Amino acid sequence: MKKILLVEDDASLCRGISFKLKKEGYEVLTSSTVKDAIVIFENNKIDLVISDITLEDGDGYELCQKIRQNSDVLFIFLTALDQEVDMVTGYDLGADDYITKPFSVRELMARVKAVLRRYTKSDESSEKFVFGDIEADFENHSVICAGEKIELTLKEFELLEVLVKNRGKILTREMLLDKIWGYEYIGESRTVDVHIRYLRKKVEKDDKNPKFIETIRGVGYRFNPHV
Numbered sequence: 006m007k008k009i010l011l012v013e014d015d016a017s018l019c020r021g022i023s024f025k026l027k028k029e030g031y032e033v034l035t036s037s038t039v040k041d042a043i044v045i046f047e048n049n050k051i052d053l054v055i056s057d058i059t060l061e062d063g064d065g066y067e068l069c070q071k072i073r074q075n076s077d078v079l080f081i082f083l084t085a086l087d088q089e090v091d092m093v094t095g096y097d098l099g100a101d102d103y104i105t106k107p108f109s110v111r112e113l114m115a116r117v118k119a120v121l122r123r124y125t126k127s128d129e130s131s132e133k134f135v136f137g138d139i140e141a142d143f144e145n146h147s148v149i150c151a152g153e154k155i156e157l158t159l160k161e162f163e164l165l166e167v168l169v170k171n172r173g174k175i176l177t178r179e180m181l182l183d184k185i186w187g188y189e190y191i192g193e194s195r196t197v198d199v200h201i202r203y204l205r206k207k208v209e210k211d212d213k214n215p216k217f218i219e220t221i222r223g224v225g226y227r228f229n230p231h232v
Contacts, residue, residue, distance in 0.1 A: 007121055008032045008049060012042045012056035012068060013083070022055075022083075025110050026117070039063040043071060051078055053121055058084040058091070066098055073099045074229035078158070079120050083113070093199055099158055102186065103196070120184050132187055134136065134169050139208055141169060150208070161204045164197075168218060168228035201226060 013019040036042040043137040058065040079141045082095045087105040129137045134141045179195045205212040
């Protein structure tokens with residue numbers, strides 16, 4: 006049974022989400038503050054944290070930052086803050102997903118399942134891919150540039166893996182959302198753009214003029230290994 010820590014200071018919403026998660030078979034621990042959430046996290050084996058951003062004694066960004074100092078546990082922001090700058094901040098801190106309110110319970114459950122499922126290794130995952138001075142080892146979750154390891158978030162790594170394994174093919178934003186997030190992601194295709202932006206900064210020599218991760222205007226992206 007997966008154990009989820011739900012951090013939400015709206016008592017009614019917290020009860021509703023907790024009830025639904027329990028019906029889906031998850032064990033749920035709840036908190037309304039950053040302080041209590043950290044105590045609960047440190048004393049339990051948590052598989053996923055779902056946190057609001059605006060909390061009684063601080064914010065979810067602070068919570069995520071503190072947890073990320075010592076753990077790569079899966080983390081979802083669930084918040085009314087829907088500006089791109091808020092989303093970028095959340096992903097930059099290491100969030101695996103960012104869900105904006107209002108949301109449907111069905112959508113939330115689908116996205117929780119998708120994040121917990123993470124990515125499934127394929128038969129091809131044991132291969133190493135080399136492009137330029139980058140070496141990507143998907144089995145060992147390692148990306149090396151000029152002999153030095155590049156630190157990628159989970160979603161950045163998954164995005165690179167999908168692009169590389171479909172090299173030469175044009176992938177729409179919707180295809181990337183489906184392959185990586187694993188559900189029908191309506192109205193938030195900018196999530197892909199945000200991750201592409203950060204991924205390019207890490208694997209391209211000049212992220213303003215990318216050579217490997219090409220933008221196909223009006224469609225999506227394509228990985229070109231033959232540069």
